[in-house]
Amino acid sequence: MLWKGTIGMTQGLIIKNLSLYHKYEKMTLVNNVSLSIAPSEIVAVVGASGSGKSLLAHSILHLLPEEIEQNCEMLWNGETVNQHNIPQLRGKKIALIPQTIDALDPFLKVGKYLLTLMKGKNKQHRLHKIWSSLGLDIDWLAYFPFELSGGMARRVLIASALVQNPNLILADEPTPGVDADTLSGVLAPFNQMKQEGKSVLFITHDFFAALKVADRIAVMDNGEIIEVSPVSFFAGDGEKLKHTYTKALWQALPQNCFVNNWR
Amino acid sequence: MKKWIPIKLIVPILLILVLYIVAIIIEQKELAIDLNQKNTAPSLTHLFGTDWLGRDMLIRTWQGLSVSLTIGIVTAFCSTIIALLMAVVAGANKKFDRIVRWMIDLFLSLPHLVTLLLITFTLGGGVKGLMIGLIVTHWTSLARVLRVEVFQLNNSEFIQASRQFGKNYIWIVWHHFLPHLYPQIIIGAILIFPHAILHEAAVTFLGFGLSTDQPAIGIILSESMSYLSAGYWWLAFFPGLFLLSITLTFQYMGKQVHRVMERNDRYDSGVNN
Amino acid sequence: MQILSFLLKKLTYLVILLFVVALITFLLVSLSPIDPIRAYIGADMLQVSPEQKEQIEIYWGLKESKPEQFISWITSLLKADFGTSLIYRAPVSEVIADKFFASLLLMGIAWILSLVGGIVLGSIAGMRQNGLLDRIIQLYSYVLVSTPGFWFGLLLLMIFAVGLGIFPIGLASPIGMLEGNVSFLDRLYHVILPALTLSILGTANIALHTREKLIEILKSPFILQAKAQGLKGFSLYKRHAFRHTILPAISLHFASFGELFGGAILAEQVFSYPGLGQAVVDAGLGGDVPLLLGIVIISAGFVFVGNFLADVLYKIIDPRFRKGLMKL
Numbered sequence: 135m136l137w138k139g140t141i142g143m144t145q146g147l148i149i150k151n152l153s154l155y156h157k158y159e160k161m162t163l164v165n166n167v168s169l170s171i172a173p174s175e176i177v178a179v180v181g182a183s184g185s186g187k188s189l190l191a192h193s194i195l196h197l198l199p200e201e202i203e204q205n206c207e208m209l210w211n212g213e214t215v216n217q218h219n220i221p222q223l224r225g226k227k228i229a230l231i232p233q234t235i236d237a238l239d240p241f242l243k244v245g246k247y248l249l250t251l252m253k254g255k256n257k258q259h260r261l262h263k264i265w266s267s268l269g270l271d272i273d274w275l276a277y278f279p280f281e282l283s284g285g286m287a288r289r290v291l292i293a294s295a296l297v298q299n300p301n302l303i304l305a306d307e308p309t310p311g312v313d314a315d316t317l318s319g320v321l322a323p324f325n326q327m328k329q330e331g332k333s334v335l336f337i338t339h340d341f342f343a344a345l346k347v348a349d350r351i352a353v354m355d356n357g358e359i360i361e362v363s364p365v366s367f368f369a370g371d372g373e374k375l376k377h378t379y380t381k382a383l384w385q386a387l388p389q390n391c392f393v394n395n396w397r
Numbered sequence: 398m399k400k401w402i403p404i405k406l407i408v409p410i411l412l413i414l415v416l417y418i419v420a421i422i423i424e425q426k427e428l429a430i431d432l433n434q435k436n437t438a439p440s441l442t443h444l445f446g447t448d449w450l451g452r453d454m455l456i457r458t459w460q461g462l463s464v465s466l467t468i469g470i471v472t473a474f475c476s477t478i479i480a481l482l483m484a485v486v487a488g489a490n491k492k493f494d495r496i497v498r499w500m501i502d503l504f505l506s507l508p509h510l511v512t513l514l515l516i517t518f519t520l521g522g523g524v525k526g527l528m529i530g531l532i533v534t535h536w537t538s539l540a541r542v543l544r545v546e547v548f549q550l551n552n553s554e555f556i557q558a559s560r561q562f563g564k565n566y567i568w569i570v571w572h573h574f575l576p577h578l579y580p581q582i583i584i585g586a587i588l589i590f591p592h593a594i595l596h597e598a599a600v601t602f603l604g605f606g607l608s609t610d611q612p613a614i615g616i617i618l619s620e621s622m623s624y625l626s627a628g629y630w631w632l633a634f635f636p637g638l639f640l641l642s643i644t645l646t647f648q649y650m651g652k653q654v655h656r657v658m659e660r661n662d663r664y665d666s667g668v669n670n
Numbered sequence: 671m672q673i674l675s676f677l678l679k680k681l682t683y684l685v686i687l688l689f690v691v692a693l694i695t696f697l698l699v700s701l702s703p704i705d706p707i708r709a710y711i712g713a714d715m716l717q718v719s720p721e722q723k724e725q726i727e728i729y730w731g732l733k734e735s736k737p738e739q740f741i742s743w744i745t746s747l748l749k750a751d752f753g754t755s756l757i758y759r760a761p762v763s764e765v766i767a768d769k770f771f772a773s774l775l776l777m778g779i780a781w782i783l784s785l786v787g788g789i790v791l792g793s794i795a796g797m798r799q800n801g802l803l804d805r806i807i808q809l810y811s812y813v814l815v816s817t818p819g820f821w822f823g824l825l826l827l828m829i830f831a832v833g834l835g836i837f838p839i840g841l842a843s844p845i846g847m848l849e850g851n852v853s854f855l856d857r858l859y860h861v862i863l864p865a866l867t868l869s870i871l872g873t874a875n876i877a878l879h880t881r882e883k884l885i886e887i888l889k890s891p892f893i894l895q896a897k898a899q900g901l902k903g904f905s906l907y908k909r910h911a912f913r914h915t916i917l918p919a920i921s922l923h924f925a926s927f928g929e930l931f932g933g934a935i936l937a938e939q940v941f942s943y944p945g946l947g948q949a950v951v952d953a954g955l956g957g958d959v960p961l962l963l964g965i966v967i968i969s970a971g972f973v974f975v976g977n978f979l980a981d982v983l984y985k986i987i988d989p990r991f992r993k994g995l996m997k998l
């Protein structure tokens with residue numbers, strides 16, 4: 135159950151022994167991380183700030199800066215992924231929802247930006263559908279990024295990943311500061327993708343959101359994945375969880391505070 | 398801590414030094430006039446050819462170089478001092494800062510060459526006029542850099558602390574600003590050099606600077622204009638190439654110094670951490 | 671409203687600037703050892719009687735005190751009267767207007783060519799950072815930046831005019847033809863070589879600047895995201911980097927009108943192209959103070975216009991400013 139489908143899995147993404155090394159600072163940033171994501175699966179990655187979550191997402195797309203050396207074996211639908219074939223996968227098969235809203239080109243109206251990403255017929259119609267499913271107003275398509283609120287910009291970024299209809303989305307903190315009520319609205323596209331047999335790597339600080347949407351949860355700490363557990367393990371006192379860090383995370387959730395009131 | 402000086406920096410410095418020393422030595426030498434050797438193309442005896450009086454162009458060019466280098470050194474030195482003074486004055490208070498900014502803007506409001514021509518013109522040309530013109534027009538870009546640096550230093554915590562200990566501005570300038578600014582100052586001074594030399598040659602070429610009896614590359618080049626249609630290409634080609642290699646060497650030197658400073662800087666902060 | 675106050679501020683600045691430039695220039699010239707009468711009369715100095723000399727002094731207002739001279743000069747400047755040129759024996763404003771057109775043609779062509787060339791080279795270098803092409807372009811630019819511009823002009827002159835004989839050796843119009851009879855094509859023919867000199871020299875700075883900017887922009891989050899979307903190479907450049915790179919390049923290019931002017935002075939000298947640059951040299955060498963002062967003032971205005979356009983450009987292209995302005 136823990137490594138659901140990893141052995142002999144041909145669909146989805148497999149990362150084996152990912153290590154990232156900073157050439158100039160002579161420092162290992164990510165150490166020996168392995169993870170798989172199957173079709174119709176949402177895997178959440180949680181961990182403290184600076185634990186290497188964004189690095190993990192960027193290394194999947196081979197988008198790390200030149201000073202960081204990347205070593206790993208990566209398979210996409212059974213085929214090795216490397217520097218040469220990743221450009222064909224980027225965006226079209228594996229899309230990224232970036233963590234920062236600076237990722238929108240300040241000189242481009244968001245609607246125009248999204249349209250240029252799309253291929254095929256009926257662009258306008260498809261765009262409008264995605265746009266309104268995210269609760270965005272049609273008028274906002276004519277906005278420049280600086281005219282958007284933080285939450286609006288974030289949803290535009292989600293839309294930018296969805297428009298190319300990828301099979302895997304790497305969502306790097308798509309939901310910061312979203313309150314519990316609107317959360318399900320923002321998470322809806324991910325559930326929708328899961329229905330369609332696609333997968334999501336859901337990177338978040340928000341443990342609560344992770345529990346709500348994910349099938350499995352990977353916990354990162356200090357550049358390593360210390361635990362990967364199905365959501366069902368996060369129950370009760372957390373006795374099924376392997377790692378003390380994970381247990382502490384689970385017990386620190388507000389609804390569990392009464393269980394363990396060390397606070 | 399050990400500072401690191403690479404061969405890439407030593408080579409251009411040595412090159413300039415040797416060129417300069419040789420130039421000073423041969424400067425006094427009266428050039429033989431040999432009318433049988435008029436306007437000869439470059440050959441093994443005359444690498445750069447000869448001019449209309451049969452003088453060797455290599456020696457003439459080299460002699461011109463000594464003037465150029467001297468002017469370059471003086472200009473770079475004096476302009477750097479002015480730039481530093483301006484930056485320090487600007488750092489004293491807001492009012493002075495405004496004045497310095499206005500001065501810089503004023504100097505940048507005219508084409509550099511026009512300012513130079515105007516000043517050398519009003520000073521009646523010659524070495525003195527040219528020199529003053531060069532000095533008072535080459536400080537602006539370095540002053541701009543230093544002004545910003547001083548501004549940032551002024552706002553830094555340790556300077557604020559110094560102030561609170563009652564240290565006066567001069568003391569702070571001497572003990573804090575100079576040690577921080579010196580990399581910028583050195584690089585700035587080196588980079589003023591090629592500018593000054595090129596401007597010197599240009600102004601002289603236009604007829605405003607050095608007089609025709611002085612050995613100067615600007616003079617050589619403007620003289621060569623009369624012989625171009627006759628096809629005496631070497632009169633212009635080699636002297637200019639010589640000048641170009643000098644300015645290139647200085648550009649290169651500036652770049653290398655920049656790298657050394659950056660590297661030592663990184664090394665220093667590494668030690669401190 | 672915002673536009674108006676912006677323009678008003680710039681205009682005030684221009685007026686103060688021109689006044690200060692005029693004042694300083696005047697002071698400089700007053701302090702100089704040049705004797706304007708001697709310059710005016712030239713070689714005939716010995717044949718002029720003291721009475722005639724005095725008349726000339728009165729005519730030029732040289733009997734007045736320095737402040738009076740300055741005030742009368744400034745007031746006539748305000749009436750666009752720059753005085754009479756000693757060497758051309760014509761109103762300075764006319765001389766300048768005539769020469770300015772020739773210079774403008776030269777500088778305009780050079781400005782556009784060097785901008786386009788610089789952006790193309792800089793963009794190629796930046797997109798291929800540390801590649802072979804990048805190294806070649808960088809070397810080319812560094813060499814050109816250190817090249818004496820007038821010497822480069824001489825080289826082109828030797829190669830194309832003397833050696834190959836494709837271009838004329840000098841003069842904006844063929845000898846023996848009146849200024850007015852010169853056809854536009856003729857002018858164009860004479861302007862090509864000096865313009866080419868200035869353009870080639872000008873590309874270097876723009877190329878280096880563009881390269882630097884592009885490399886900086888390629889590190890920004892939206893470029894990373896564009897790559898994550900599968901863009902690369904030219905389409906990445908075209909869609910997300912192009913506008914961000916040309917903006918600072920054009921702005922810098924506007925802000926370097928001063929260097930362009932300086933380059934034109936030298937190029938005009940080398941190619942005997944009768945523009946403002948040659949006029950300022952003649953004025954200086956011939957002691958033609960009114961013309962010199964006139965050109966100094968005009969060149970200050972020219973540099974100001976460049977800086978102004980550089981400033982405005984950002985406000986037009988950047989949507990943040992544009993929207994702000996439209997809402998007014």
Ligand SMILES: Nc1ncnc2c1ncn2[C@@H]1O[C@H](COP(=O)(O)OP(=O)(O)OP(=O)(O)O)[C@@H](O)[C@H]1O
Nearest residue numbers: 156163181182183184185186187188189190199233
């Ligand atoms: N380009 C880089 N150069 C040097 N160090 C880097 C670089 N990028 C990331 N790091 C370091 O790697 C570590 C992990 O960074 P990463 O961005 O993956 O954290 P994160 O888990 O996404 O944190 P957050 O939740 O705050 O986004 C951090 O300590 C960071 O300082």
Ligand SMILES: [Mg+2]
Nearest residue numbers: 187188189233
């Ligand atoms: Mg992150």
